[in-house]
Amino acid sequence: MAVLLRTTTSATTATSGSSSSATALLATTFRRGGRRLLLLPATRGSAPRRAALLTARASAEPLEVCAKASLTVPDRLGDCPFTQRVLLTIEEKHLPFLKISPEGKVPIVKLEEQWVADSDVITQAIEEKYPEPSLATPPEKASVKDPNDGTEQALLSELTSFDSYLKDNGPFINGETISAADLSLAPKLYHMEIALGHYKNWSVPDSLSHVKKYMKTIFSMDSFVKTIALQEDVIAGWRPKVMG
Numbered sequence: 001m002a003v004l005l006r007t008t009t010s011a012t013t014a015t016s017g018s019s020s021s022a023t024a025l026l027a028t029t030f031r032r033g034g035r036r037l038l039l040l041p042a043t044r045g046s047a048p049r050r051a052a053l054l055t056a057r058a059s060a061e062p063l064e065v066c067a068k069a070s071l072t073v074p075d076r077l078g079d080c081p082f083t084q085r086v087l088l089t090i091e092e093k094h095l096p097f098l099k100i101s102p103e104g105k106v107p108i109v110k111l112e113e114q115w116v117a118d119s120d121v122i123t124q125a126i127e128e129k130y131p132e133p134s135l136a137t138p139p140e141k142a143s144v145k146d147p148n149d150g151t152e153q154a155l156l157s158e159l160t161s162f163d164s165y166l167k168d169n170g171p172f173i174n175g176e177t178i179s180a181a182d183l184s185l186a187p188k189l190y191h192m193e194i195a196l197g198h199y200k201n202w203s204v205p206d207s208l209s210h211v212k213k214y215m216k217t218i219f220s221m222d223s224f225v226k227t228i229a230l231q232e233d234v235i236a237g238w239r240p241k242v243m244g
Helices: 049-058 081-092 119-129 152-169 178-201 209-219 222-227 231-243
Strands: 004-006 012-014 029-031 061-068 097-098 108-111 112-117
Touching: 029 097, 081 119, 081 178, 081 222, 081 231, 108 119, 119 178, 152 209, 178 209, 178 231, 209 222
Parallel strands: 004 061, 004 097
Antiparallel strands: 012 029, 061 108, 108 112
């Protein structure tokens, strides 16, 4: 199956929580215009398995994806964590990308002739249509809460709870297997690390070793590296939120 990756020139903003909230960095993203870009096909897995997957998907209708591009460097992805969540899902499903050049909101995927802009709906639909390899997360493990009272203490409390959870259940949210919950959380943690580090001189405490290891592991995955936003884009994207 071919995934047609589009970049957008639209300017939309999604926000959550107080404008002065450090912890809002977990939930808020800025989406701005971009340029066209090219991502190479995913090629993980054994040759026979790869060939079987690509052969099976070649007969399907192309999946069209609109994605934000970098504001600072040509031919790179932009800083939208929801777009990265969708692209991570596609990468982990071993779906190849093709280059095209479009306009529209991001992230948005064409499903059953309808353009869908909700990353929850998009990733669930991809999971249902392409169940292998599975990214399903058991319901009891699927909820990873963002702090909502806008304080550093709330953020530390949530990360501490997550650290304890990973200690007993890790290395991923669903144990040994990466799942959709990880692909949803990881881009937010990346934004948290870059934006809070730059604007607040804050980082995850060394005492939360399981969270730090979790972040390091996911941030080094091939799929994450291929879909990661440049640090300068994350910093620029957060500047209006932080600086006013």
